[in-house]
Amino acid sequence: MALYDWKDDYSVGVTRFDNHHKRLFNIANDLHEMMKQGRGADVIEPVLRELIDYTRYHLAEEEKVMESIGYSNIVSHKMAHKVFTDQLNEAMAEVDQGKTIFVVIKIARTVIDWLINHIYVIDKKYLPEMTAAGIR
Ligand code: FEO
Numbered sequence: 001m002a003l004y005d006w007k008d009d010y011s012v013g014v015t016r017f018d019n020h021h022k023r024l025f026n027i028a029n030d031l032h033e034m035m036k037q038g039r040g041a042d043v044i045e046p047v048l049r050e051l052i053d054y055t056r057y058h059l060a061e062e063e064k065v066m067e068s069i070g071y072s073n074i075v076s077h078k079m080a081h082k083v084f085t086d087q088l089n090e091a092m093a094e095v096d097q098g099k100t101i102f103v104v105i106k107i108a109r110t111v112i113d114w115l116i117n118h119i120y121v122i123d124k125k126y127l128p129e130m131t132a133a134g135i136r
Helices: 015-036 041-069 074-097 101-121 123-132
Strands: none
Touching: 015 041, 015 101, 041 074, 041 101, 041 123, 074 101, 101 123
């Protein structure tokens, strides 16, 4: 069983974003499995980069749709994305400098924890306005 199982309860009511989130969970599970197996930083780091790249892509896509519907909470939602993106940039600079397995694992865990919390607490808030705008 995967550590980060997708649950229907995580659905934000927009299929494309649920699919993005599911893909992020899948990458997070791959990362967790590699960490559990004690794989080296050279194996884990490319997957961490994939997780971060896909996270950036997802956040940008979500913001485009929120803008298109004039989402009422867009300022705070975009701010949460920005704070996290800044953290990711700092973290990846750390990886580029050191690339130790400890740094890679720490960052992977930070990304995964943020994603789960963000999807469940922040993303779900847009459901009523997305539904009202006909976005599913
Ligand atoms: Fe699904 Fe606001 O990130």
